[in-house]
Amino acid sequence: MKTPIQLRLNGEDVATFADGGANLLDVLRYSVGDLTVKGGCWQGTCGTCTVLVDGAPRLACVTLAESCSGNSVETVAGLRRGADLHPLQTAFMEHFAAQCGYCTPGMLMAAKALLDRNPNPTREDVVDAICGNICRCTGYEPIIAAILDAARKDARRSA
Amino acid sequence: MTVTVKTFDRLADAASAISTERGAHFLSGGTLLMRAVNEADPAIKTIVRSTDPAFRHIAVSSARVELGAGATMAAILAERELALLHQVARAVGGPAVREAATVGGNLFAPSPYGDFAAALLALDATVTLAGGYGERELQLEELLGRRDRGATLVSKVTFRRPPGDAFRFAKVTRVHPKGLSVLSIAALLPLASVRITGARIAYGAMGRTPLRAKAAERALEGRSLDAAGIAPALAVAADGTSPSDDAIASAWWRREILPIHLRRLLLGADQV
Amino acid sequence: MARHRGRGVATINYPIGMNLGGDPSQALVHSNPTGKFTVSLSSIDLGQGMKSVTRQICAETLGVPIEDVYVDTADSDTGPHCMGSFASRGTHRVGNAVMAAAREARGVMMEAAAEELEVDPGDLETDGRGSIHVKGAPHRAISVRDVAIAAQFRQGKTISGRGIFLVPLSEVDPETGEMSPATCYAHACQIVDVEVDDETGDVTVLKMTSAYELGRAINPKLVEQQLVGGSWMGMSHALYETPEPYYPDAREGPRDFNEYLMPGPGDICPHDIIVLERPAADGPFGAKGPGEMCANPSLPAIANAIFNAVGVRIDELPITPERVLRALRARGRSVAPSRAR
């Protein structure tokens, strides 16, 4: 039995069918085809699949896909502002905050969840925002620096 | 071969479903159940969920706190009146887990998970069980003792709001700021002038379920919160605990450092 | 309670590449008809920056801007053989292969340019901005683009090159262990400051100060990525990680990232890094490789810092707080309270 699922994905309506009990990660990747969402554990322990559901960070791999039917879902595919990169993306580039790049989409979404709610975070806020996201390459410091820098620059732009 | 998902408007109907259907499991936050579903756990045939708004409702008055079992850690953190629980809620996972993890789910999370349940145990919480034939109440401690026995659906948790700063909580982890518990300690320390009366202390990760430190509670009765006053409690801090060896810590280390962290919690950071 | 600070040091070296089967890697470089170059490799970018480092080496060797080079990795139909991305061999082995291929391609490019300019190839040089000119006469120039068009459509030349890097085979003597394990070595010294809680055994790493010698930092930012991430991993190995927490007793193995312990973003510390470059005779532009060695000094430096702080030696990894506490207990007492003022 397949279950119909409708999402507002990065501002566009999408509809698909999923197996009963399917998680949001598999539905986004393998049914909808948004491959920007990566999976690291399917256990809810690494944060790689972090997406925003109605603006809140969620681990897609342990989110029942049909529980999101009718909700807004944001992935890194929707992060750009038109043709421009999101300030977080620019900051991750400038700070060399990605190596293998596999945790990067989830990190960016965790960071976006923070900045959307708290445009002027402290270092402690940033550390908390990404503490559920495993990075095995960078040692976290460049990621923290990038997020703080993105917040600063965004604040300056909107000031 | 796939899992069936059943969604109910009323929590009571969901409770009926999980008590009557074999292989039916209630989906709360999903952090544990969805993982088992992903792993194709053969015990899970049906996922039962409910959209009942009461299930997520939070009500705070000057005297009582009522938490719908479906209230998430994030919802608790968003509730200013629940400041006493903010440290506890923040100790559960990272932000994405907090958006999913619920009060009710935490009551059933196997050790070393379940720090929120330890806090509720110290707060002497009562749980309300949903059932097809109406609700009934139960002390949290009793629920924890039998939580592995069959289909139980908690609809809400209530406790009396403790006075002032009588509630304290500490979670010890290896990884910061988020990590599984080495142990957690929650303490309700009501003071009559300078003497403790009716202390409740609960531990997470010091046994199969969160448990009370009854010997330490007794030893604190009528004592003051200073080094000499708490010494007898520290001496019996580990009484009644049965921690495990796991990937995070050994039982030995948990027992050894428990009194030290209890002392630090009781005396406060500036007195240790 | 007492928290004690301590400082430890370690100095290490690290061999670049493997000592097996000559440890070869190959590269192909070719230009398209408008003077943009592709490097074809079967080497892997695991995050270490293989694509970026070889791109810089290729651009430098060809004498063209970095934008005019693209590195394509890991297609066995198009990329020639490479042993793989391990043993700190990428920059050195693959870099050398790319350099050799780029040199050959550059030779053809200069010949084609010479034919167009009607001069001797030896009289030409690249300006690194996409142009080739007669030495000392910048106005007698031709763009790489025009050279490529001429080579393809008029002269019938392929601006391309093949490169391989192979170290001389070295047998290991069964009796003495005599061998040539590596042709060059990277070096490091790390000083670590820690704080140890003598009641719980908890260790906090406060600060790292390190010097690394890498032959040549082809890209200092990529080097920094390796060094920062690598010392995080070293700290992690020292204090946290194992899939067998009760080794050699095989039980309670972690199954997920909650149970497998690694330092979180709240456990990291400031790290002062200094990079030295003593070029290796056989490295591409002298480069060695920072990938593996950067994790190694942290393990002993942290262990030594713990000894310096509380006077116990933990010779078993990971140095869990439990092991520290057991060692403190075994010593008979905690740090003398009289000293813990």
Place this chain on the structure above:
Amino acid sequence: MLEMRKDIFADERDDDLREVGRPTQRQDILGHVTGTSAYYDDHHFANLLHLKVLRSPHPHARIRSIDDAAAARAPGVKRIIRGADVPVNLNTLLSLIQFGKDDEPSLATETVRYRGEPILAVVATSERAARQALELVRISYDPLPAVFDVEDALKPGAVSVNPVYPKNTFDYHRKYDHQKLRFGDVEAAFAKADMVFEERYQMSPIEHAPTETNGSIAVPDTNGRFTVYTSTQALFFSLDTSAKINAMPSNQLHFIGGTVGGGFGGKVDTLTEPLAILAARLTGAPVRYRLSRHEEMQFGSPRGAERIYIKDGVMRDGRIVARKVRAYFDSGAYTRLSSYAVVKCVAHIPGPYTIPNVHGDVYCVFTNRTPATAMRGFGVTALDFALECQMDKDAVAIGMDPLEFRVLNAYRDGDMKAHRRVAKNCALIECAQVAAERAHWPLRDEFRRMSSRKGGGEARAEAVADRTLKPAPPGAPRTPASSSQRAAYERPPADAKSPASPARDMPSPAAPPPSGSTHGVRRFSSIFGTRRR
């Protein structure tokens, strides 16, 4: 955060470069920050099948029978693969370069040798269907005794883990159960050393834990070829291994990878490709085989644990005159790459120091645990841990500053190394000097003036050898020559309430030596107590 010290060794470098040395942005960064970098699983195929393996619950057991009939009939199951289906069901990774004997099956047939060893594979229409089918397989085992400790495995009568190496050790040169290193005469030097210390070190196994687990997708291509999308760290290594196991010509395989979600050594072993290809051949459909996180953590190969014994002979003036190392690599049940780790370890003894007498015996030992493999720092990380802890103990025991002790013994250009090659291009001393300066670790002038480029070679070798043979005068004073680094536990603890900058707070290591107190200092072996004189 990162400073380039271009002034040091400037005379050896040509810095007139345009692209090399610049902090150019990564070529792949835009893909990474937009989530569009294509990892192996970012390729999609209609009718993709999924492969899961059944793993042994026992660390060592004989397989009595396998009943997979119910699994074969389970919904969604397309094929069950057993050991007999694997064309060449015995391999060793380094066989491609003629190092070692084939010793590991893709799917165990008669005996399982570690908990988690694959026994059969189910290929099904979904991962879920494959997992559910695995639950229906019935295997009966005769559990066998198992061995988990490297030294236990070498005792007479120990359980034999791997029938290809019945004595639980890899064969070196067809004649030894270990690799030797012999340089000078350690025993003579120990006899003449002022102090001798022997210590034991134990490295833990370590999981690579890349955020992307091992995996691959094998796709039947046109014209009888197979395209394989893979997370491998070594494309041709994996291609050739897969071709061998599948008894296929290598040009029937087209491997595509190159963008990998972290490896650290854990994606060399070609854990998934051979079976994915076999499954694609047997079903005619694209097949994905990826490790779950739990599998990656426990059954993907880890960095192997190592046990290392080091015995040092040291003179009171700070020179190390002899070093003897005995090390055991825990290879787990099969060889994979540990045989080479031993060679790399032997080459690394005695560390970056010039020591005239060096002796090494390093063993690759089989035990009933998940086979180990390469990881960042392979063969060296554990030895560096042991060596550098030992260096610290040596220095403390003879009362010398630990960093000065290292600089004194550091190898210099021209020195003869234990593996009989002349050291060149050394830079250990300069690293020590620069780090010390930055961290305000006081080195005395003579140590600040030392250089990797001065004083090495013949003169040093002769000086070292000469003094090695000259015994210390009896009753020589035990007063430390210098002890500029005072142990922190001799000092009041830092104020826990004000976490000030550690650099500022660090007590001056130049403080006078602790007066007479040697509390906490290990003066002799914890194992054999072999302190002499």
